[in-house]
Amino acid sequence: MKKGVIRPLVICLFRNNNSILVAEGYDTVSKEYxxxxxxxxxEYGELSSDALVRExxxxxxxxITNLEYLGTIENIFTYNGEIGHEVVMVYDATFVDSxxxxxxxxxxxxxxxxLFKLLWKPVSDFQNGKLRLVPEKLLGFF
Structure with a gap:
């Protein structure tokens, strides 16, 4: 996260029954997962779909295959005590390796x-507030 820079990102809501694939993060200031x-x-000159495949x-x-663009979220947030700003392109896709x-x-x-941990988490855990999904506006995609 660079201070004073709006960052263009792409993420994917990989779905598995009623769960999505997420990375677990931890904010050292708020002490929250x-x-x-x-x-x-x-990257500059790169389509968001190509960036997702590369990432x-x-x-x-x-x-991955079957990419489907779902929408865009503008996200202003605080992480580790610093303000961040990103424009996030959201996709759905399928893993080739089942x-x-x-x-x-x-x-x-x-x-x-x-290294970071990836887990399949039930969408309901985010909807009922048991777990925190970021960006928060992603809940509108379910």
């Missing part, structure tokens, strides 16, 4: 080598 669908930054390949070493739908927890890897 949150969950976010995977994806990443859109999924880089982060979890797998291919075994990922049977794996309840697995790892992804950021560009810098940082």
């Amino acid at each position: 949150f969950y976010r669908p995977i994806g990443g930054g859109i 999924i390949q880089e982060e979890i070493k797998t291919s 075994s990922l739908y049977k794996t309840s927890i697995f790892e992804g890897e950021e560009d810098d080598g940082t």
